[in-house]
Amino acid sequence: MKLLIKGGHVVDPKNNIDEVCDVFIDKGIICDVGNDIELDDIESVEVIDATGKYVTPGLVDMHVHLRDPGFTYKEDIESGTKAAALGGVTSVACMPNTNPVCDNVTVVEYIKSKAKQVAAVNVYPIAAITKGLQSEELAPIGSFKFAGVVAISDDGKPVKSAGLMRRALEYADMFDVTVISHCEEMSIAEGYMNEGAVATELGLKGISNCAEEIMVNREINLAENTGTAVHIAHISTKGSVEAIRQAKQRGVRVTCETCPHYFTLTEEAVRGYNTNAKMNPPLRTDEDVKAIIEGLVDGTIDAIATDHAPHHLDEKNCEFDIALNGIIGLETSLGLSVKYLVNENMLSMSDLIRKMSLNPSNILGLSKGSLSVGASADVIIFDAQKEYTVDVTKFASKSKNSPYDGFVLCAKPEYTIVNGEIKVNRGELV
């Protein structure tokens, strides 16, 4: 199928494009980006008028829980990737804390083959660092590389021992596999929300900032000492931003991501025992939110990922302390980021797309995140100003655990194009 996107504001940070022009797609590939593209055989071309809208590379979400295999009552590869498409996410990297755990090549193959059959967007498996996520023995990291794994992580849990993490970093570096660390020092993480005045008022045990920061510092020390690369998942505190900023200045090979909830919500959202504001790491304070935004602005934070974590209603509609951690994010990440970062003049659209597409693609070693001629045609079209009200009942995700129901956001993708195929047309799944 030939596709011509006409008259949109094209933003492609990789190629320094930030202007009104046309994009021509053929056979799933970007063929041309330029002014007034003229085509001979215009009848066989589908033309999309993108006047007044942004045209950018599709988003790359490097931190998604698709729950497949094993927890498909929460989400599966089909529903999760449909949610991704609706959110403008054309590539997802999915975390290995499934059942069975993705700690062997068989599960990797399962994910790849199911994705080939049912996925609406590109799916890249992340496999475990340690067998069974048990922090005891390394998983077959070298074999993962050849099975198509893009990164390894024990996400949901930390690698408890510094010694084992050091070995993982050294071993993975040899195969050029990205290591993603979920930073949480468990011995001081026993709690249900951020430690502080709100937790004290609500009578909920608090999780100290230190639980995250101690391990962020540990990973920085290990990466620096061994000369290896490490990616820190979902940072949420001012201390983490500062530690990573300083490490980068010293030349440590550290990258990191944050999530929209860490720059749009604070611990105040927990009041009323709102289990849709319960996640790990927990929502923090205003001061942390400001520091996260500063980190995004000055480049300390490389990427925005969702940590899309679907849970069934019964797992959230219960006592706060036993409610499961996590919120869904695929269908709100672009809207939140445009509204709270771009429309608030914190980031340019180009910087935002860099953090939501090009940078995560680079961290994972993918060739996504650009509109370079010859690249696969993953493109989204959205209006950055047009507002809409979030309605979780309309989500494609099987789960509805979002704290943003009823929020007025903008930039809902009108078109999501994956490998040249239109997956979302006028805001609806095809």
Place this chain on the structure above:
Amino acid sequence: MKKDLLGLQYLPADEIMTILKNAVKMKEIVLSDKKKINTLEGKTVVTLFYENSTRTRMSFELAADYMGAHAANITASGSSVAKGESLIDTAKTIDAMGTDILIMRHGSSGAPHLIAPLVKASVINAGDGLHEHPTQALLDLYTILEKKGRIEGLKVAIVGDVYHSRVARSNIFALKKLGADVSVGGPSTLLPRGLENTGAKVFKSVQEAMIDADVVMGLRIQLERQKSGLFPSLGEYNRFFGIDDKRMCFAKDDAIVLHPGPVNRGVEFSSELVDGASSCINEQVTNGVAVRMSVMEWLRG
């Protein structure tokens, strides 16, 4: 008519005073030979306790009985979903049996707040996790009013394991609202972060917290806390944070002593203090029944 009593944090001062004033009349009934009024005649009161507490449950059940209600109790062991029926399903079942007042104690902070909007019955929070225990604080306030004649302007020292204490939280919320000066003292490992945001003054020594206090409120220490590294031993706890007659010298001469019970003698309080003239610990128990009657009347009378 009010629907629920979930906590004191958001209960206006005049409502608190209404409950306390009405408890005076209830106390007369409790102390009389004919402990029977018909305010709750034909009504059903159910106590649903996920944590054992014979004394609190009995206090509620006697209160209900004196007011002419049917009282039934359910003791649920454990609180995890793994054990089968969810809290929501249990509460809805009890509600469907025609319950008028559901009295809940649960180990999870916020549990009664989850249930209250889902049931027709009035919900009384009889203690939720580390959060609130409003009827205990109301009986403490009642006792203070009875002994001191006022709350405004009094200095109240709350000492001990504040971190794990829902009694402390409910008392702080209410006392501050009613104009008392609240100081809190205890081991720093048992003082939660951000406590000063409640308006209480926080001290790391109990003596400092007790200076010129009109009321000294001790909190029960769970003996197993020592195992989680919060303090080294009960002996050391007593040595530095326990209250005895000597330490009471820091408080005013006519200071009264309160404790939600049961007291660990020789740990939080010395036996001499528990049995001494300043102790109101037994009267608190009587007042508890009166205040709970008053709360039920406030909800359903």
